Amino acid sequence: MSVILQSFTVKFEYKTYFTENVFSIDNELFKQVIAEDGSQGKRKLFFIIDDGVAQAHPYLPTQIEQYCHQYHAVLDLRGEIWIVQGGEAVKNSDIEVKKILQAVNDYGICRHSYIVAIGGGAVLDMVGFAAAIAHRGVKHIRIPTTVLSQNDSGVGVKNGINTFGKKNFTGTFKPPQAVINDASFLTTLHIRDWRAGISEAIKVALIKDKTFFDQIVADVPLLNHRNMEAMRKLIYRCAEMHIQHIAGGDPFEMGSSRPLDFGHWSAHKLEQLTHHQIKHGEAVAIGIALDTTYSFLKGLLTEAEWKQVIHLLKDLGFEVYHPALDLVVHGEHLIIKGLQEFREHLGGELTIMLLERLGKGLEVHSIDTETMIKAINYLSSL
Structure with missing residues (x-):
């Protein structure tokens, strides 16, 4: 040879x-x-x-x-x-x-x-x-x-x-x-488009920077009143963290890890199930709420931390639940199919980002579907 x-x-x-x-x-x-x-x-x-x-x-x-x-x-x-x-x-x-x-x-x-x-x-x-x-x-x-x-x-x-x-x-x-x-x-921008992009800032703050998360919480009144200085500050920091991640070793996603897609496996499926009636950022907000609730139910987050995330999303005007989360066909939750599609998109083993505390992500390679459905029920009750 x-x-x-x-x-x-x-x-x-x-x-x-x-x-x-x-x-x-x-x-x-x-x-x-x-x-x-x-x-x-x-x-x-x-x-x-x-x-x-x-x-x-x-x-x-x-x-x-x-x-x-x-x-x-x-x-x-x-x-x-x-x-x-x-x-x-x-x-x-x-x-x-x-x-x-x-x-x-x-x-x-x-x-x-x-x-x-x-x-x-x-x-x-x-x-x-x-x-x-x-x-x-x-x-x-x-x-x-x-x-x-x-x-x-x-x-x-x-x-x-x-x-x-x-x-x-x-x-x-x-x-x-x-x-x-x-x-x-x-x-x-329409108010929905102004708001929708904030979810990506919340996402990156939750998995990487607690200080940034706290700043978003503090700026809620300004962001809700479309204060440009607060939004420009949010955009700059969020963009900076995304760009830093790209240079972090796997810019072309050759592996199975995609930490910046926290909350995205269900968001992508929600967009499909709703025929894109909800915007990407709105779907990401629901996905963040879902994976944060799952993290809480699995004992990774405290109840106080879980509530802080949910309150932030709701204070900004996001919905944290959509009926498409509960769609079932032939006994199968359609949203759960998003997990398999997410794995197929990357190849290799399933890798999902959860939260072990605010500002610190944790990658896992399996999801307890029973607990995930329980998390959906939690959000439905809100």
């Missing part, structure tokens, strides 16, 4: 910027991000905007056109600025992905060009996937416009669409060239 062994390392690096009014003529950040990539001359740009963002900011396409004209020595806007459907529906087929690939071909977008996505997490996921498979990888810039995408999904390295009725079944790990968090987009 003969063997040729090859081993190599590829360094990935990207920055997450925080700004306001990114396409204001006097804000040179976007131009500088492009100019600092080491290339020479103009860079071709293809923009895609979430339709919800376009409706809330109707002058955005014109602003982008004027901005690119102002800095035409670097920015070469190609084709029309596209508007695509926002929300999870845009990920439920490959229609938009194929349209983007056609545009890449038609507009002459190459591996030294940029696809710029402006929108919520679902649009960023879909566009990022298209960018990753076009020419085996076109440079991609994310401009997240929701709390959830600015503090979690938009600052990560994952892209994908839903297939076979399963969330993110088809996707890639492809870091963006840069992420630009523009706080001005948050001012027009």
Whole structure:
């Protein structure tokens, strides 16, 4: 037997910027991000905007056109600025992905060009996937416009669409060239979208940082009154912790451990069972409540700690229970099937993050379904 062994390392690096009014003529950040990539001359740009963002900011396409004209020595806007459907529906087929690939071909977008996505997490996921498979990888810039995408999904390295009725079944790990968090987009969010992203901050605080958790508790009145300073502080810390985790040893999730998915196994299933009538962040809040209650029932958390988490979620306006948690078909709780689907998505053994105390997660490799159903009953009674 003969063997040729090859081993190599590829360094990935990207920055997450925080700004306001990114396409204001006097804000040179976007131009500088492009100019600092080491290339020479103009860079071709293809923009895609979430339709919800376009409706809330109707002058955005014109602003982008004027901005690119102002800095035409670097920015070469190609084709029309596209508007695509926002929300999870845009990920439920490959229609938009194929349209983007056609545009890449038609507009002459190459591996030294940029696809710029402006929108919520679902649009960023879909566009990022298209960018990753076009020419085996076109440079991609994310401009997240929701709390959830600015503090979690938009600052990560994952892209994908839903297939076979399963969330993110088809996707890639492809870091963006840069992420630009523009706080001005948050001012027009619906209250559900403002609130939904806070659940991801609660999640990461519960498993990693008790001080951050306490800060969120203290800031509840400010967050409920849409105080921008409190929200920007929350987004920055949450994004910082997610980015730190990516560099922690398994950025492309080669193993079975995914600690930042605390509360997510049931959240993903809830989204599917409700046909995405509840938003991802709302489903995550319920998933956090469920796994925190399970942790309490298994003797890992005190009753006082359990109540503190439940009270925080409810004080922020989250529901901690949905009737879909109790759906049963042929004697099987459908939500429990989410455990198996979660394991299949990662491969290997089942790995679920629980809480051993506030601010400290604990990974387990089995779930007592009887106790989990009891936890569902607890939440139902609330």
